[in-house]
Amino acid sequence: MLVGITYDLREEYRSRGFSGEDIAEFDSPATIDAIASTLESLGFDVERIGHIENLVRLLASGGRWDIVFNIAEGLRGIGREAQVPALLDAYGIPYTFSDPCILSLSLHKAMTKHVIRDLGIPTPDFFLLERLEDLKRVAIPCPLFAKPCSEGTGKGISPSSFISSRQELAALCEDLLERYRQSVLIEEYLPGREFTVGIIGSGATARVAGVVEVKLLSDAEKFAYSYANKENCEELVLYDRIDDDTAREAAEIALRAWRGLGCLDAGRVDLRCDVAGRPAFIEVNPLAGLHPEHSDLPIICAKHGIPYRELIGEIMRSALSRCGMLERVPGAMRRS
Numbered sequence: 001m002l003v004g005i006t007y008d009l010r011e012e013y014r015s016r017g018f019s020g021e022d023i024a025e026f027d028s029p030a031t032i033d034a035i036a037s038t039l040e041s042l043g044f045d046v047e048r049i050g051h052i053e054n055l056v057r058l059l060a061s062g063g064r065w066d067i068v069f070n071i072a073e074g075l076r077g078i079g080r081e082a083q084v085p086a087l088l089d090a091y092g093i094p095y096t097f098s099d100p101c102i103l104s105l106s107l108h109k110a111m112t113k114h115v116i117r118d119l120g121i122p123t124p125d126f127f128l129l130e131r132l133e134d135l136k137r138v139a140i141p142c143p144l145f146a147k148p149c150s151e152g153t154g155k156g157i158s159p160s161s162f163i164s165s166r167q168e169l170a171a172l173c174e175d176l177l178e179r180y181r182q183s184v185l186i187e188e189y190l191p192g193r194e195f196t197v198g199i200i201g202s203g204a205t206a207r208v209a210g211v212v213e214v215k216l217l218s219d220a221e222k223f224a225y226s227y228a229n230k231e232n233c234e235e236l237v238l239y240d241r242i243d244d245d246t247a248r249e250a251a252e253i254a255l256r257a258w259r260g261l262g263c264l265d266a267g268r269v270d271l272r273c274d275v276a277g278r279p280a281f282i283e284v285n286p287l288a289g290l291h292p293e294h295s296d297l298p299i300i301c302a303k304h305g306i307p308y309r310e311l312i313g314e315i316m317r318s319a320l321s322r323c324g325m326l327e328r329v330p331g332a333m334r335r336s
Helices: 010-014 029-041 052-060 080-090 100-107 109-118 132-137 166-180 227-231 245-261 296-303 308-322
Strands: 002-006 045-050 067-070 126-129 144-148 184-188 194-200 207-216 237-241 266-273 279-285
Touching (some): 002 029, 029 308, 045 052, 109 245, 144 166, 166 184, 194 296, 194 308, 207 245, 266 296, 296 308
Antiparallel strands (some): 126 184, 144 184, 194 207, 207 237
């Protein structure tokens, strides 16, 4: 079975003049090497496709794959993560992870929270600010937390994201609107514990792979799992395996959110506790990073006894199952 891999490499974009923050969501060669070698060890044939421009050229010249392992983040627009899946849908080529609808919805954090709230899942009160004139309509009391509405990897999040006054809110929103050219999500600040929950599978077969509590160390930026903290997580963040009542409640909420949104194959849900210690949904990542040592999902799985090879195998098993291709699983994967 031939598996194509779609992805965006940081260095390819850095050489075109993009900044470190511009390419924060993209992957390193080590991640692609790990995925490719693991798929090969499971018995798959692998072709490295790369970014969407390469995919377009290959499709136009007749290139085809039995399934595509898609981790391409995309570069522009609210639908950037959905571009590769939409193109593959047009050609009838199956792929791993969520579909264009879910990838577009989840990237717009405010729209996701509307759906989550409609599902009856707890999430902090929020307001979507599209222009500075909207500040007068923000009725949520301080402290607040503000970030770009459609970024990942902690982009646009720093200690100044924690807001204790209306003056701070105005200054930060002006800065974020100018820098990111997109709406600003303003939320009630939740002061409690922070969890990230790994999910494997789709629909009724989805399960919690594990829960870790994200603990910021003394040298980390305060108040949030920020861009800087994520980029330097080995020195600044402790991922603590937790199995207490609060963690189990967080896991239940995360699984409800995953199934309610219709996410597929594997990913993460982030939660934070309110002043009473109750977990609430913050955001979902249905296209989670897959570096074996640096990315949250493999870290969660490793801490709960799921090796990287098993994680990649479960992702493929989930995708092949829902595409009606499970009988084509290679022999090496059947034995894993």
